[in-house]
Amino acid sequence: MxxxxxxxxxxxxxxxxxxxxxxxxxxxxxxxxxxxxxxxxxxxxxxxxxxxxxxxxxxxxxxxxxxxxxxxxxxxxxxxxxxxxxxxxxxxxxxxxxxxxxxxxxPGITAFGGFHEVCSPKKGEYVFVSAASGAIGQIVGQFAKLLGCYVAGSAGSNEKVDMLKNKFRFDEAFYYKEESDLDAALKSRFPEGIDIYFDSVGGKMLDTVLLNMRIRGRIAACGMISQYNLDKPEGLRNLMSIIGKRVHVEGFVTGDFYHLYPKFLELIIPYIKQDEIVYVxxxxxxxxxxxxxxxxxxxxxxxxxxxxxxxxx
Amino acid sequence: MxxxxxxxxxxxxxxxxxxxxxxxxxxxxxxxxxxxxxxxxxxxxxxxxxxxxxxxxxxxxxxxxxxxxxxxxxxxxxxxxxxxxxxxxxxxxxxxxxxxxxxxxxPGITAFGGFHEVCSPKKGEYVFVSAASGAIGQIVGQFAKLLGCYVAGSAGSNEKVDMLKNKFRFDEAFYYKEESDLDAALKSRFPEGIDIYFDSVGGKMLDTVLLNMRIRGRIAACGMISQYNLDKPEGLRNLMSIIGKRVHVEGFVTGDFYHLYPKFLELIIPYIKQDEIVYVxxxxxxxxxxxxxxxxxxxxxxxxxxxxxxxxx
Missing domain, CATH: 3.90.180.10 (Medium-chain alcohol dehydrogenases, catalytic domain)
Structure with missing residues (x-):
């Protein structure tokens, strides 16, 4: 007993x-x-x-x-x-x-599954991550860097932008609230366009990214935190880009990837031990x-x- | 000479x-x-x-x-x-x-590639086609019926709705301008939700379909004709459904499928000869x-x- x-x-x-x-x-x-x-x-x-x-x-x-x-x-x-x-x-x-x-x-499994399974990333591709200093974004960005991608992220303060550049080794980062022209902010970081957008915010950022996708680009729809408190979500007007650019948009939830847990641990544990992936x-x-x-x-x-x-x- | x-x-x-x-x-x-x-x-x-x-x-x-x-x-x-x-x-x-x-x-190759390659259709799935009596829609609907799917379509006149039901053998069809509540119109035709939406119109129809997708549904973005004449496209507010429902949205253009022409002809010619696919x-x-x-x-x-x-x- x-x-x-x-x-x-x-x-x-x-x-x-x-x-x-x-x-x-x-x-x-x-x-x-x-x-x-x-x-x-x-x-x-x-x-x-x-x-x-x-x-x-x-x-x-x-x-x-x-x-x-x-x-x-x-x-x-x-x-x-x-x-x-x-x-x-x-x-x-x-x-x-x-x-x-x-x-x-x-869950870091969300970053793993969302990036590796949904985005099918390839070395040298251009990757944009929103809410990039957050729990998922910081890991997605580091996975992308380890794969040899160019990575830029947006975040909600200058402190977070510093962290992205200096701690997480993003190539570029910007404080989205200080950018009066979001389209220009993206174009200056992605003059060739975006291959992969890992989206955790939705709304205006997603709509502007749609204008900047490359042919056969992929958008991983992980979250839309900018919309959660709105009675009526913002209207997105640039869906037409999906056709001409042959963009894939795919939604997912963490539970889709539980079966990948052993594969995830096998990948991430050595990286963490060797300080190649850091975590805030x-x-x-x-x-x-x-x-x-x-x-x-x-x-x-x-x-x-x-x-x-x-x-x- | x-x-x-x-x-x-x-x-x-x-x-x-x-x-x-x-x-x-x-x-x-x-x-x-x-x-x-x-x-x-x-x-x-x-x-x-x-x-x-x-x-x-x-x-x-x-x-x-x-x-x-x-x-x-x-x-x-x-x-x-x-x-x-x-x-x-x-x-x-x-x-x-x-x-x-x-x-x-x-091109009928657009219907073939857009449906068979982009939508990965399976027997028994629920398929919705907009602009369904048009050049592409009529063929998509018939491909879906031949595969054993349930198919409903929307069109822009009662004459076209008759054609969908009687000539193209759609299970259901409706004249979208006569439906005051588009969401109710879809829910009555798809009480279980939509697995595949073949979209040629975009705008409000696409936004309403997003609310009615099933888990792991697929949206083939073929055209957005409702938006072509607008200075500012309509705002879509239901993108959040993409995450929870794990929806795939994929854009394409006809040229993506030219390499499939022999496969397309091999499939469609016997169907046309046997009157299993008709064409208006x-x-x-x-x-x-x-x-x-x-x-x-x-x-x-x-x-x-x-x-x-x-x-x-």
Missing amino acids: AEEVLISNKQVVLKNYVIGFPQESDLEIIASSIELNVPEAIQDAVLVKNLYLSCDPYMCGCMSKPVGPSIVSSFEPGKPLYGFGVVKVVDSTHPNYKKGDLAWGV EDVGEGLESGPTSLIGLFTGRNVGKQLVVGAHE | AEEVLISNKQVVLKNYVIGFPQESDLEIIASSIELNVPEAIQDAVLVKNLYLSCDPYMCGCMSKPVGPSIVSSFEPGKPLYGFGVVKVVDSTHPNYKKGDLAWGV EDVGEGLESGPTSLIGLFTGRNVGKQLVVGAHE
């Missing part, structure tokens, strides 16, 4: 469904206590301790009231948020997990920092991959 | 660059005379008689003043229009052609009908593939 210990347990709870971007006031921290064991009568159950929690933009959509069928399920008002993370098994009645096991995992994380300490950390994604306050540390072990 | 015969030669000439949709008054018929031989000093030249001339929507773009690099070359004011057709060789100094040869050809043509008699026939494409007046007969042999 497992030992029975009552401990305090904090949760970040959704107060009400959100319209537009969520605010910190839409979330609250609730404390209760739980027993650290899985009752033996419950088969195949696992109790875990959250070490690292991942804050991801898709969670915005989960806070809205569900309208019709959707591929992401909504959070429920009054119930805790859930997502990806690194967890430690505290108790288990599941045959595949035992106490002390660590389980994955924060923005870490909130303690679950109390959860609301601030999560909402920061939508105001652009965070730099790099946003995490919340629940516990270090 | 070739016989020297002076004959009258008519041309359809572009008067001035066009803004928006062309009008008949933008074109004029000019008559001159030519000799029916290729001077022997000119190597590898062929003189042809135009039997059938193809009127195609892309020609709208060729009548506009060129802005920057483009994949279609513009017609020149004061010079005759040119395009696809069926021609008979009248004289030749080219080793591959001799007097009396017939040369191709009107709207034929203008004589080059004088050229301007009316061509402009009719943009007002929706023509029914089926628009041709102009220059001569029957």
